[in-house]
Amino acid sequence: MENYRVIEVKEAVRANNDRRADELRAKLKARGQLLINLMSSPGSGKTTVLARTIEALSGEMKIAVMEADIDSDVDAAAISATGAKVIQLHTGGMCHLDASMCEQGLDGLDAHEADLIVLENVGNLVCPAEFDTGAAVNATILSVPEGDDKPLKYPLMYQVCDVVLVNKIDVLPYFDFDLDACRANVEKRHPGARVIPVCAKTGEGMDEWYRWLRDQVAAHKA
Amino acid sequence: MENYRVIEVKEAVRANNDRRADELRAKLKARGQLLINLMSSPGSGKTTVLARTIEALSGEMKIAVMEADIDSDVDAAAISATGAKVIQLHTGGMCHLDASMCEQGLDGLDAHEADLIVLENVGNLVCPAEFDTGAAVNATILSVPEGDDKPLKYPLMYQVCDVVLVNKIDVLPYFDFDLDACRANVEKRHPGARVIPVCAKTGEGMDEWYRWLRDQVAAHKA
Numbered sequence: 001m002e003n004y005r006v007i008e009v010k011e012a013v014r015a016n017n018d019r020r021a022d023e024l025r026a027k028l029k030a031r032g033q034l035l036i037n038l039m040s041s042p043g044s045g046k047t048t049v050l051a052r053t054i055e056a057l058s059g060e061m062k063i064a065v066m067e068a069d070i071d072s073d074v075d076a077a078a079i080s081a082t083g084a085k086v087i088q089l090h091t092g093g094m095c096h097l098d099a100s101m102c103e104q105g106l107d108g109l110d111a112h113e114a115d116l117i118v119l120e121n122v123g124n125l126v127c128p129a130e131f132d133t134g135a136a137v138n139a140t141i142l143s144v145p146e147g148d149d150k151p152l153k154y155p156l157m158y159q160v161c162d163v164v165l166v167n168k169i170d171v172l173p174y175f176d177f178d179l180d181a182c183r184a185n186v187e188k189r190h191p192g193a194r195v196i197p198v199c200a201k202t203g204e205g206m207d208e209w210y211r212w213l214r215d216q217v218a219a220h221k222a
Numbered sequence: 223m224e225n226y227r228v229i230e231v232k233e234a235v236r237a238n239n240d241r242r243a244d245e246l247r248a249k250l251k252a253r254g255q256l257l258i259n260l261m262s263s264p265g266s267g268k269t270t271v272l273a274r275t276i277e278a279l280s281g282e283m284k285i286a287v288m289e290a291d292i293d294s295d296v297d298a299a300a301i302s303a304t305g306a307k308v309i310q311l312h313t314g315g316m317c318h319l320d321a322s323m324c325e326q327g328l329d330g331l332d333a334h335e336a337d338l339i340v341l342e343n344v345g346n347l348v349c350p351a352e353f354d355t356g357a358a359v360n361a362t363i364l365s366v367p368e369g370d371d372k373p374l375k376y377p378l379m380y381q382v383c384d385v386v387l388v389n390k391i392d393v394l395p396y397f398d399f400d401l402d403a404c405r406a407n408v409e410k411r412h413p414g415a416r417v418i419p420v421c422a423k424t425g426e427g428m429d430e431w432y433r434w435l436r437d438q439v440a441a442h443k444a
Binding site: 041042043069070071072074075093095122123124125126127130143144145146147149150152153154155156168170171174175 | 263264265291292293294296297315317344345346347348349352365366367368369371372374375376377378390392393396397
């Protein structure tokens with residue numbers, strides 16, 4: 001038997017989403033829990049980043065995870081292996097999560113003890129950016145093989161993101177990816193957004209991400 | 223001045239989409255024009271595959287292209303450089319194209335002489351799969367860095383696809399990607415779907431894709 005639950009989450013009326021997201025954010029802030037909405041294209045490495053982050057930080061903070069997928073349990077099984085509390089959210093074909101779906105997930109997760117809760121959103125650079133989930137922080141991963149022009153082509157995703165992890169930097173020699181151009185493209189969409197080059201597989205650069213995350217968690221409890 | 227037009231396309235009422243798609247498909251069939259709907263994640267290599275295909279086949283058939291993007295003209299500019307007739311469709315934030323938007327694009331493209339028309343859809347593995355564009359053939363690209371599990375995680379995309387190009391096989395040594403597992407995952411979603419491993423950058427494997435495409439164009443005229 002798998003040691004995570006699977007629940008189906010349903011979308012609420014869109015007009016109410018911003019209000020519900022604000023309410024959820026306030027509720028989590030009052031509890032001192034930091035919710036991060038982790039987004040990216042399919043295959044950018046969300047789950048690998050998350051598994052490595054849990055491994056590195058679980059000794060110093062309690063981390064719980066909501067895995068949102070259209071249909072499969074592949075990611076929940078992977079995260080479950082780290083020992084973190086995890087729930088699989090099935091969106092029933094839906095391409096994104098809204099604040100109501102996120103709240104249904106939090107109810108199912110039942111992780112009042114967690115300092116950090118990560119929502120791994122559906123792999124999609126378009127729709128998830130349009131819906132406020134109630135998270136305090138939006139993070140996106142851009143992997144080197146996708147190209148440095150993605151902030152130009154998917155503007156809203158980069159506008160709403162507070163931090164961009166440039167993942168798979170171990171394969172930089174094999175791709176036409178210009179890190180400076182990437183930084184400039186992100187800056188164009190969201191001036192001041194933090195860009196952190198990493199390789200979740202080898203661990204390169206991950207310390208900067210952990211530091212950033214620790215600061216966010218601490219600031220949220222203050 | 224760029225030698226392509228840019229038009230804004232608007233979505234129709236969803237209930238009518240299947241009927242409009244069937245009508246569009248019949249109209250194109252009557253003209254002997256093959257419309258291919260090319261889909262994938264952001265950064266899988268749709269534009270590179272397309273540019274190389276035009277270069278290889280433009281001596282033997284007339285090819286025209288509709289580039290659908292949320293906002294930018296990056297791809298239309300790249301395809302325009304091949305000399306092919308191209309139009310940029312802006313979806314105004316929309317994550318997919320439906321049959322009506324596709325038809326607006328075809329009207330703007332005005333390519334009655336084309337044997338093959340390629341619609342490069344918005345980079346997204348979720349929403350584009352839900353909307354019949356009126357294309358005779360659905361193609362998707364799965365790039366090696368994304369992982370061989372994508373057909374498990376984005377089921378509908380692989381159900382609706384007739385052909386899957388596994389792109390960027392030049393970097394197979396640097397990623398944990400199992401081509402046999404990928405084939406099995408595609409077969410699970412769409413029994414009989416064609417899987418063609420390629421590298422659009424180096425040209426490896428592209429001849430099989432060209433042969434497949436030639437056969438489709440010829441069958442469509444028959």
